[in-house]
Amino acid sequence: MLFRPFVRPPPACKINATMNAAVLHTLGKPPRYGPFAEPVAGDGEVIVHVHAAALKPVDKQLASGSHYASTHALPTVCGIDGVGHRDDGSRVFFGGPRPPYGAMAERTVVRRVFAFALPDALSDETAAAIMNPGVSAWLTLAARAKLAPGENVLILGATGVAGKLATKIAKLLGAARVVSAGRNHEALSTLHKHGADATIRLDSSDSELSEAFAREAGSSGFQVVIDYLWGQPAEAFLAAITRKEFAAIGSETRYVQVGESAGPTISLPAAVLRSTPLTIMGTAGMPPREALADALQKVMAHAVSGELQIETEQIPLAGIEAAWQRDQHGRRFVVIP
Ligand SMILES: NC(=O)c1ccc[n+]([C@@H]2O[C@H](COP(=O)([O-])OP(=O)(O)OC[C@H]3O[C@@H](n4cnc5c(N)ncnc54)[C@H](OP(=O)(O)O)[C@@H]3O)[C@@H](O)[C@H]2O)c1
Structure with missing residues (x-):
């Protein structure tokens, strides 16, 4: 798995502030669209306002409880990576949201070093699906x-x-x-x-x-x-x-x-x-950040040039429960908050 959840004690949440997210309440069942506490960034972290997050086999394996990195701490938000913008407006591909936050949400929180700048020529949808x-x-x-x-x-x-x-x-x-x-x-x-x-x-x-x-x-x-x-x-x-x-x-x-x-x-x-x-x-083990960043640059460049392509289908975040088990027929579903 490219990005493992980064576990650290969460900073205090604003009790009443909520956003919408794909929330997993029970392992083995699809997540449900609903409110979840707003993330708050801690040291070395950034808030990402999510534009797009792909629904991949690993997201389903994690939510089923069958993956070696599945969490039993529920509820949690699904999704391990995606595309969005930081508070300063910069557009990024991000990975490894801090649990219980996930990529399939209006907002998430990630380590600053795992938010990578994206070229303008790569759309949110393609970047979220292909990276x-x-x-x-x-x-x-x-x-x-x-x-x-x-x-x-x-x-x-x-x-x-x-x-x-x-x-x-x-x-x-x-x-x-x-x-x-x-x-x-x-x-x-x-x-x-x-x-x-x-x-x-x-x-x-x-x-x-x-x-x-x-x-x-x-x-x-x-x-x-x-x-x-x-x-x-x-x-x-x-x-x-x-x-x-x-x-x-x-x-x-x-x-x-x-x-x-x-x-x-x-x-x-x-x-x-x-x-x-x-x-x-x-493929065990997270690659060193430099190797990861280098591979990201290569994939971005070949996606921009059109040498690497991917078929996608947009799924509204509110429709996540129905989309979860649908056959993707070789395409990649991209969840749009
Ligand atoms: N470790 C990593 O970093 C990493 C990264 C990416 C993917 N993966 C893993 O790699 C696997 C594939 O990922 P994906 O994104 O390519 O998934 P995908 O787009 O859902 O494709 C799965 C493919 O597997 C085929 N398949 C299923 N059962 C089969 C069988 N019994 N015999 C032959 N083909 C069969 C399907 O063929 P049909 O079209 O005929 O159904 C489909 O083409 C998943 O397990 C995923 O978790 C791991």
Whole structure:
């Protein structure tokens, strides 16, 4: 997770001052639109008047109680990042509101160092939607997987918002070949526009999928795998790389676990780890602020130039409860207070 909630004793709140927010009262239920105490900034903090906040899988995981960073201190406001303006009028992308405050509210409170200036050319809606998955994909590929120009990349879950951005970012970082895998045929057929050199249908039979992984690995293999799915697709890929074609390639595969859209667990046969050079890692840990700021600048620049794109749909803050469980169909909902 890019921004973890920053926990510190809150300064005293103005008892009677309230604003409207997406308030989570019960873990596992959608948040409800309603009044919540106004935030008050403490040392090193700023108030942000929110313009837009994306509704992401992680927001739902946190509210469901299933995320490792879920809070049991309720009520709380949902949303871990967004776009708004500070009291001085400057427009910022912000992350990590101090609990119980969140991004899906009229106002929130964040550490000053996690409010980043935004270029005028980037709209509130696009910035709110693209920064989290885009920066995460950038850091995962560049800093975690240490993708080198000329290496080959496989994206598992490339039809989702994050996977589409990762496909393009892998190309921007100089990948020789990017193979994008997903189960949604319609979305899969558009991935060449995002930079995919080839696609793999994950809804194939086990034997067809194994053949497809081996075929697309070719003679040079995948040096980097970015996995937004885990569950059965991860098991299918890890089973496939025990094939003799992969063993013959010899180069190491750096497999980065990022998301769990297909399931929270896998079964991993010991033979997988003995049969081929493989390192499995996750994206744990907040990046140093400098690395985060650098990735933010890169994603902003490529979003402004139009090389990185995202489909969005506006949701009024008052409609958050109804929108919470709706299928986003590859778009990202952006909550507008
Ligand atoms: N650690 C981080 O920093 C970080 C950052 C971004 C995202 N993530 C995680 O990465 C995951 C994806 O995020 P996202 O923003 O891309 O989500 P998203 O836009 O909701 O997309 C989810 C994708 O997963 C696909 N999917 C679901 N179940 C599947 C299955 N059984 N087999 C194949 N595909 C399946 C969906 O395909 P259909 O269209 O066919 O339903 C959809 O394309 C989430 O778990 C999210 O929390 C983590």
